[in-house]
Amino acid sequence: MTAPRPRIALTFGDPAGVGPELVARQLADPATTDAAEILLIGDEQELVDAMADAGVEFAWTREAGTGVPQLIDNDGERPEGGFVRREATREGGLWAMASLRRALELSKAGEVDAIVFAPLNKSSLHLAGMAENDEMSWFETVLADGTSATELNILPELVTARVTSHCSIAEVASLIHHDLVVERGELLKGVLQARGIEQPRIGVCALNPHAGESGKFGREEIDIIAPAIAELQRRGVDASGPFPSDTIFLKARDGQFDGVLTMYHDQGQIAVKLIGFDRGVTMAGGLSVAVCTPAHGTAFDVVGERVANTGAYEHAFATAVGVGAQARAARGDD
Structure with a gap:
């Protein structure tokens, strides 16, 4: 058909x-x-x-x-x-x-x-x-x-979505909340399925360095991001994390993820443009x-x-x- x-x-x-x-x-x-x-x-x-x-x-x-x-x-x-x-x-x-x-x-x-x-x-x-x-x-x-x-960035081998986008770094933490992380994770799953991946694997970024290091550098991972990942999993999304943003794209590059959900604009954009600037697509999802x-x-x-x-x-x-x-x-x- x-x-x-x-x-x-x-x-x-x-x-x-x-x-x-x-x-x-x-x-x-x-x-x-x-x-x-x-x-x-x-x-x-x-x-x-x-x-x-x-x-x-x-x-x-x-x-x-x-x-x-x-x-x-x-x-x-x-x-x-x-x-x-x-x-x-x-x-x-x-x-x-x-x-x-x-x-x-x-x-x-x-x-x-x-x-x-x-x-x-x-x-x-x-x-x-x-x-x-x-x-x-x-x-x-x-x-x-x-x-x-919400903006998605698409390469042939990887798709990223964002929880927050065009805002100041000073605002990012206050804009991240449980329901928004879940919504963006489900959106990313849908886009990946539209690309023919039946059960896409999604890695979720931490916000803070070292994923907050058990709360030492912030509690967003403990209080917001990890519970949202658990909710995504309950909804049938193959999501895992939160992973520090300085290592998650190494995992994605090595084929562990089909998509990455980032917390803010440059967290994903820097990686995507380094991987494939002349192949990148931006989509309003x-x-x-x-x-x-x-x-x-x-x-x-x-x-x-x-x-x-x-x-x-x-x-x-x-x-x-x-x-x-x-x-x-x-x-x-x-």
């Missing part, structure tokens, strides 16, 4: 960066439209410019269901004279947000199974008026359906639609040079196809 062919919305990201080139290079590969029905959000000029950036051409249409990418206007305002390249601008941020908003609206209407956005620039987004700390919090605001996002992007940024320094590494974008697309197909199958859609 074959998996259903999902509908994936693609946006070009910040027009000042390498995103348009990455999207065009992906769409020039016939395997892309074999894997999914593509809804391309932007406008015709952005599409033409993206193909020129990449030095490729491919068929596209404004009609649905033709087997080639369908272009859907983002209803954004294109600046006279086009977008400034290689720098953060308000205009670029507004345009990127318009495309993402349109993609999220399509998901709310049931027309999209997953979204892939090319790299954004947070300075551009904040210049454009985005009040939230990051795009994931903004996704929650646009969807307004009661779901909340916990929302009503999966939203994926390459883990790298807009790479202003190589815009227009056709040397941008496509590995992370290809992996982001493949991840969205897998999760989107699972969501489609769960709904019973053909």
Whole structure:
């Protein structure tokens, strides 16, 4: 029985960066439209410019269901004279947000199974008026359906999730609580199962050095994290820990874990980027639609040079196809 062919919305990201080139290079590969029905959000000029950036051409249409990418206007305002390249601008941020908003609206209407956005620039987004700390919090605001996002970082060989994310280190301990650890552990299990791992093994990080050393360096491991791991185990999650963060990724590297649940942003990000920066994918988990992007940024320094590494974008697309197909199958859609 074959998996259903999902509908994936693609946006070009910040027009000042390498995103348009990455999207065009992906769409020039016939395997892309074999894997999914593509809804391309932007406008015709952005599409033409993206193909020129990449030095490729491919068929596209404004009609649905033709087997080639369908272009859907983002209803954004294109600046006279086009977008400034290689720098953060308000205009670029507004345009990127318009495309993402349109993609999220399509998901709310049931027309999209997953979204892939090319790299954004947070300075551009904040210049454009985005009040939230990051795009994931903004996704929650646009969807307004009661779901909340947490960031997962995905490599072919390892997935990490976080209990806390974009907050100061001073706030981390106060934000960690039992139910949140359990929720994020179950979310990580679901993502790993969507990748075809029937019973994933999850390692859970400690917060403190040496896992708190029996309370000498803090009691979070004793009072919060270990009881949450026990609850995950009662719910059928193969979770273990808490392990000190300076050793847990050695265990993961050696194949002991399929996923790692970390307590804060850099605890996992440093390891993931060292292991596979050019293959990493960031996914907004916990929302009503999966939203994926390459883990790298807009790479202003190589815009227009056709040397941008496509590995992370290809992996982001493949991840969205897998999760989107699972969501489609769960709904019973053909």
